[in-house]
Amino acid sequence: MTDACLQDLAQLASIQSFAQDDVLGDGTYIVSEGLIGVMRGADADRSAVTALYLVGDLVDLHPGPFDAMDRLVALRPTRAVVFSAQGFDAAMQRHKELALIACANLKRQSFNLREHAAELYIKAPDQRLAAFLLWLEEVTGASEASLGFDLPMRRYDLARYLGMQPETLSRKIKALVSEGAISQRSPSRLVIESRSALETLAAGLRRVA
Numbered sequence: 001m002t003d004a005c006l007q008d009l010a011q012l013a014s015i016q017s018f019a020q021d022d023v024l025g026d027g028t029y030i031v032s033e034g035l036i037g038v039m040r041g042a043d044a045d046r047s048a049v050t051a052l053y054l055v056g057d058l059v060d061l062h063p064g065p066f067d068a069m070d071r072l073v074a075l076r077p078t079r080a081v082v083f084s085a086q087g088f089d090a091a092m093q094r095h096k097e098l099a100l101i102a103c104a105n106l107k108r109q110s111f112n113l114r115e116h117a118a119e120l121y122i123k124a125p126d127q128r129l130a131a132f133l134l135w136l137e138e139v140t141g142a143s144e145a146s147l148g149f150d151l152p153m154r155r156y157d158l159a160r161y162l163g164m165q166p167e168t169l170s171r172k173i174k175a176l177v178s179e180g181a182i183s184q185r186s187p188s189r190l191v192i193e194s195r196s197a198l199e200t201l202a203a204g205l206r207r208v209a
Contacts, residue, residue: 005095012087018074028088029059034078035152037161040070049075049161051113052152054139058105060085075153125164126208129172130201132162133182137192148183148191175208 015032018024029036031053038051050070053059059072059080083091092099119128140149151158159169173190176182181197182190192198200206 002095002097005091005098008091008094009083009098012083012091013081016080016082018078018080020074020076020078022074022078024072024074024080026085028083028085029053029072030081031055031057031059032079032081034080035075036078036080037073037075037153037157038070039073047160048163049153049157051109051116052161053109054152056105057109058102060088060102060106075157120163124204124207125162125168125172127202127204128162128164129169129176130198132158133190133192134195134198134202148185148189151188151190172208179208 018034024036033055036053036057036059037049038053039047040050052075092102119131123131136149136152153161155169156166159166162169164172173182173184176198177184179197181192181194181201183193184190201208
C-alpha cells in the first residue's frame with residue numbers, strides 16, 4: 001500500500017485486545033494476533049463455530065447482513081486493528097489498492113467457507129480432522145520448521161467447528177498419535193509426523209478408530 005493509504009488507515013484505526021470468549025462489536029477488524037470465530041446459536045452451550053479468521057484476515061461485521069444469532073467471538077486472546085465499518089468503507093473508496101486487497105482477502109475467505117461447508121456435508125469426521133490438520137500446518141508454516149503447531153482454539157470449540165462431539169475429536173487425535181501420523185508435544189501442540197498418512201485419511205482412502 002502507498003504511504004498515503006497507510007497514513008489514512010492509521011488515523012482511522014485503533015488497536016484493541018480481546019480476552020478469550022469476548023464478543024466483538026460491529027466494525028471492521030484486521031486480526032494481528034489470536035483467532036476470531038463466527039458463532040451461531042442462541043447461547044454458548046448450543047452454538048457452533050461456523051467460520052474462522054486467522055492472523056492477517058479482514059473481518060467485516062456490518063450489523064445489517066448478519067443474522068441476529070451470529071456473533072464474532074475471540075476464540076483465544078486476540079489483538080486486532082479495528083475500524084468503524086463506515087470509516088473503512090470510505091478508505092476503500094479513496095484508495096483503490098486497499099479495495100483490491102480487501103476484495104482478495106474476502107474472496108479467499110469465501111472459498112474457505114464453501115470448502116468447509118462441503119466438508120461438513122460429504123466427509124466423515126476422520127477426513128475433516130485430517131484435512132484441518134494439514135491446512136493448519138500449511139497456514140502456520142509449521143511444515144518448514146518441523147516444530148509443530150498449536151491448535152488455534154479449545155478442543156470443545158474445534159469439535160464444534162469440525163461438526164463432531166468433543167469426545168469424538170479426542171478419540172480421533174489419540175488414534176492418530178497411536179498410529180504415528182502425528183505426535184503430541186502438549187495438550188494443544190501437535191506435530192505432523194506423516195503427511196502421507198494424513199493425506200490418505202483426508203482423501204477417504206482409510207479410516208481410524
